[in-house]
Amino acid sequence: MRFAGAIAAVLLIANTGFAAAIPQADRRSGYDFMKPDTKAMQDEDTANPGMLWVLDGEALWKRKAGTANKACADCHSDARTSMKGVAARYPAFDKATGRPLDLEQRINSCRTNQQQATPLPFESRELLALTAFVARQSQGVPIETGADPQLVPFIAKGHELYMQRQGQLNLSCANCHDDNWDKRLAGSAITQGHPTGYPLYRLEWQSLGSLQRRLRACITGIRAQAYDYGAPELVELELYLMSRARGMPLEAPAVRP
C-alpha cells in the first residue's frame, strides 16, 4: 500500500538526511532563485529601488543631529572608506551591554550616545536609509560575522531558535530553509534563508525592509508569536543566520520578490 510505503520512505530519509546543515559548496543566495528581470533590477543601480534609500541615507549621514549637533560624518568622515566592510561583521558584540547588536541598533546607539538624539524607530524611513547607506559600502564584501569568540553563546542561542519547531503549524526555520530549499511553497521558491541582502527592497512590500521584518514575517507565517522589533531573540537569529552565511558576498540593498 502506497500510504504505508510513503511513510516508511520518509522515515528513512528522516534518519539520514534531514536537518543537516547545507554544505558550503551548495550555499546559494536568494538572488540565485530569482527571475532574470528581478536580478536585473537588483544589478542596475538605476533600476534598484533600494538606491533611493541609499541616497537618503547619504544625506542623513552628513546632517547634524541631536544636542551634540554632530553628523555621522563628523566622527566617521567618508563612509566609502570608514564603513567599508562594517555591515559584513554585524551583528557584533557590544561591550557596553554585553550582547550582540545588529546594524540598526548600532546606528541608534551612536544616535543616543554620540549625537545625543532620540533613537530612530525600527522600520522608519530614516533608520532604513542610514542602514542601507552603511550596508551599501560593503556591497561585494564577504560576510565575516561571528569571528569574535564572545559571540559564541549568542550564535548557539540563535541556532537553537532556528531549529525549534513553533507555532500552530509546528515548523522550524530548518524545516524549510535547510530541508526544503529546493522546493516551492505554493508560488514562492523557498530559499536557503541567507541574509545576504539586507536591508532590501521586497516587491511584495513595495518598500525597503530590515532582516528583522523578514524574520517576523516567517514567524507569523508559521502562526507563531512574532518577537518584538529589537528583541534579543531576533538579534540572535540574525547573528546565527549571518554566521551561517560567512564567506558569501553582501548584496545590500538587494531586491527580492
Added chain:
Amino acid sequence: MAREGFRISAPLLAGALLALPGGVAAQDLRSYAVVGDAIPRSLTGAVGDAARGRALVVERSSTCILCHSGPFPEQKFQGDLAPDLSGSGSHASEGQLRLRLVDASRLNAATIMPSYYRVDGLDRVGTLWRGKPILSAEQIEDIVAYLVSLRE
C-alpha cells in the same frame, strides 16, 4: 532533535484538561479513538461534504496547497513539498486519511505536515491561533470526504 520535548498528543484528554498560558481555555476538541494507523469514526458523527472539502483544500488559509499539489487545474500556485493529493482515496482508507489530517505526527514524528486537529504539544503559538486547532472537526470531515472521492 527539533521535536525533543514534545509530548505525544492525548486528544481524548486535551479538551478537558488543557489550559493554555495567558488564560485562554483550549477550544474543546471532540474525542476520537485511534485504531492502528487510522481514526475509523467520523469526528462529528456525520459524513462530510466533499464539495465543501474541495473548496477548503484549495483555500490558502487551510494551508494544504502551500505544500501539496493535486487535481486543481484552476489553482496556479501549488506547493511541491509534499505528495500530490490525486488518488488519495485509492491509496488510503477514510480512517487513515482522517488520522493523517488530525495528527500526522503520530504516523511520522519527523513529518512537516501540521496536525490540523491538535492544540497541545505546540510552542509559542501566536495569540490569534492559540488554543484553537487549525481546522474544525466539521472542516476535517469535509476534507476527508473530498480526499476519499479522489480515485485513480
